[in-house]
Amino acid sequence: MKTTATWLKGFLATATVLAFCSGALAETKNLTAKVTRIQGAARYTTDGTTWKxxxxxxxxxAGTVIQTAANSMVDLVLGPEDTIRLAPQVTENFTVLPPAEVIFQPITGPDTVRLYSDTTLAIDRLTSTATGIDEVRETMLDLRAGAIFGKVKRMSAASRYEVKIPNGVAGIRGTVYHINAQGVVSVLVGTVVLSVVGQDGRVITQVISAGYQYDVRTGQLTPLPDTLTQEMAAAMQTVGTGEMAPPTIYTQDQTTIYVSPTTGTRPPSSGGSGGGE
Known part of the structure; x- marks a missing residue:
């Protein structure tokens, strides 16, 4: 009995030491979103007041809010600084794979996000924790207006990748997706789980699998239109690969209103200039 008690005490002590060491080895790093492409005009703020x-x-x-103007686009690569590289300039002359081939194509490279016209996106959280066994990534994006396209490689079971929209949140895992702020979620590869608050206050959960899109406004789950499939396949090949065109230069202003998420226009200027020519 005494021998068993002694063994148990030693086992618990060893387990405590191992748990402590495991926790000590788990190092969380703050990652960044690197701008690899700009077409048109875009700006950002890190304090919610000063725009650059x-x-x-x-x-x-994390904490940055990005806005794109009308007829503009921005590509971001999410990851550690030492894994992000600017690729040579690319053109639009690429070959689009047939949908059946794209769906089964493995997702490689870093996670990428493309912001389309009249889009407001906040980077809420972007971290990586090395546990000694695998890498736990936490990516939290807040889509306040407009639309984004994303390509996400397969993650560890403990990792999280979420995109908030005004009335819900989309959980993404190893996925090629397109989401707009009105609640239309389209999936080319992988699966997205969308949870939204309905008009009656109830939480609605919908699983969107590859080849489908869900519109929260109608509650309809439908196959991806061919045109959108081709558009997403093309974006999958080019997003985050390098600069497409130099950014449009515009006069900076300190106003908080930049573009309209519904009309894509800016209000009449009352003094300063806020957009590109």
Whole structure:
């Protein structure tokens, strides 16, 4: 009996030491979103007040809010600084794979996000924790207006990748997706789980699998239209690969209103200038 008690005490002590060491080895790093492509005009703020022109090559930390103007686009690569590289300039002359081939194509490379016109996106959280066994990533994006496209490689079971929209949140795992702020979620590869608050206050959960899109406004789950499938396949090949065109230069202003998420226009200027020519 005494021998058993002694063994148990030693086992518990060893387990405590191992748990402590495991916790000590788990190091959480703050990652950044690097701007790899700008077409048109875009700006960002890290304090919610002061806006600055966005430039290719910038690394944006969590807490940054990005806005794109009309007819504009921004590509971001999410990851550690030492794994992000700006690729040579690309053109639009690429070959789009047939949908059946794209769906089964493995997702490689870093996670990427593309912001389309009149989009407001906040980077709420972007971290990586090395546990000694695997890498636990936490990516939290807040889509306040407009639409984004994303490509996410397969993650560890403990990792989280979420995109908030005004009335819900989408959980994403190893996925090629397109989401707009009105609640239309389209999936080319993988699966997205969308949870939204309905008009009656109830939480609605919908699983969207590859090849389908869900519209929260109608409650309809439908196959991806061919045009959207081709558009997402093309974006999958080019997002985050390099700068497409130099950014449009515009006069910076300190106003909080930049573009309209519904009309894509800016209000009449009352003094300063806020957009590109």
């Amino acid at each position: 022109a966005l430039r290719v090559g910038q690394s944006l930390p």
